Amino acid sequence: MLTVSQTAEFLQTVDHVLILTHVRPDGDTVGCAAALCAGLRALGKTAYLLPNPELTRNTAPYFRPYEAPEGFVPETVISTDIATVGLFPENAKPYAGRVDLAIDHHPSFEHFGRANIVRPEAAACGELIYDILAALGPITPEMALPLYVALSTDTGCFVYTNTTPRTHQVAAALMALDIDYRTVNKVFFRTKSRKQMQLEGAMLSAAEFYDQDRVAVLPVPLSLMARIQADESDAEDLSSLGGQIEGVDCAITMRELRPDVWKMSLRTGDRVSATLACQLLGGGGHAAAAGCTVEAPFEEAKRRILDAVAQVTPDCRL
Structure with missing residues (x-):
């Protein structure tokens, strides 16, 4: 080194x-x-x-x-x-x-x-x-x-x-x-495109909560991107949205890159190690910000990342 x-x-x-x-x-x-x-x-x-x-x-x-x-x-x-x-x-x-x-x-x-x-x-x-x-x-x-x-x-x-x-x-x-x-x-x-704001609104509407509302899953499927006609610039930094929800200390943004290929972006507090959770699925990053990619239909991909979070978080109850 x-x-x-x-x-x-x-x-x-x-x-x-x-x-x-x-x-x-x-x-x-x-x-x-x-x-x-x-x-x-x-x-x-x-x-x-x-x-x-x-x-x-x-x-x-x-x-x-x-x-x-x-x-x-x-x-x-x-x-x-x-x-x-x-x-x-x-x-x-x-x-x-x-x-x-x-x-x-x-x-x-x-x-x-x-x-x-x-x-x-x-x-x-x-x-x-x-x-x-x-x-x-x-x-x-x-x-x-x-x-x-x-x-x-x-x-x-x-x-x-x-x-x-x-x-x-x-x-x-x-x-x-x-x-x-x-x-x-x-x-x-301090600047967002209208399409980014539409994406964020749709993500919040579709958000699912687990573990006494401390874990949030926010999906961004390809169908949503197509409906809004959003591009990569509009999807920049979507992973920061979930962590702004009061009471959430583990926000999971699920971005569909290709059909049934999901990029998981975790933003967490001290209770949950984003790195350890993502490493279980072949990813990595930092303790409070990490990512991984899962190839599976939405429900299965969601279950895999939630199981990974539960595995590294002793008091997690899904």
Whole structure:
């Protein structure tokens, strides 16, 4: 396992770098990749991000300036905020066996890189990227803005329980570089499309409650997406909705990706370990935010995730 200084030394020796982001990319993986790419370019390196077909309207502007041209052949491959090769997009899978450096912050990180650095206590992978870039030289506004996206989105604009004093310290240092953090806050946290609001209303109407109303299941079937004519951008961050319901300390968002293929996103309090529950079904993540994928009809998929939650929660009564 590399230290920050060892990682910085490694990055100084490489060139022609391709940076990978995970499926259904969020602000952390995009922000980390963009900031790292900007940092490598500041060192005079050739660096790009592997195109990700699932970018949303919110994340795309931070990604596109660094997107690799067709035919780019890397000498070095780096992943950011990816816990397992199972989260590689289809076009990243050819690189699964040749990741030279994997940078992550998930407790379930699988150490798939030839070299690895992980900080499970970090609220966002962006905190770790910040320290690595700071060890390479001054943090510039070009690095700071995507890093702010990374930190703010993985902490719900600094309100999730994973937020620490260190998170605020890094955010303050980034804000001091005169970046447009106000637009980030507005776009990601105070603006929703009408279709997203329709999705949220339908999810709440269809929500099912278990374990003395402490566990909520909110379904997002393909039929709902089609009825509202919603796309990936409209479905961004739906997993945060259930946790806002009073009395719920385990919110399970069931998003149907393909017929009978369900992406489970768990958001939990201290009573329920999201990581342990999802690991039982081949997934992972953090103690309070984790995910997994289940291939089964809705009722069976729901039963599997509820059983997993009950298995890791001694006082759970379904």
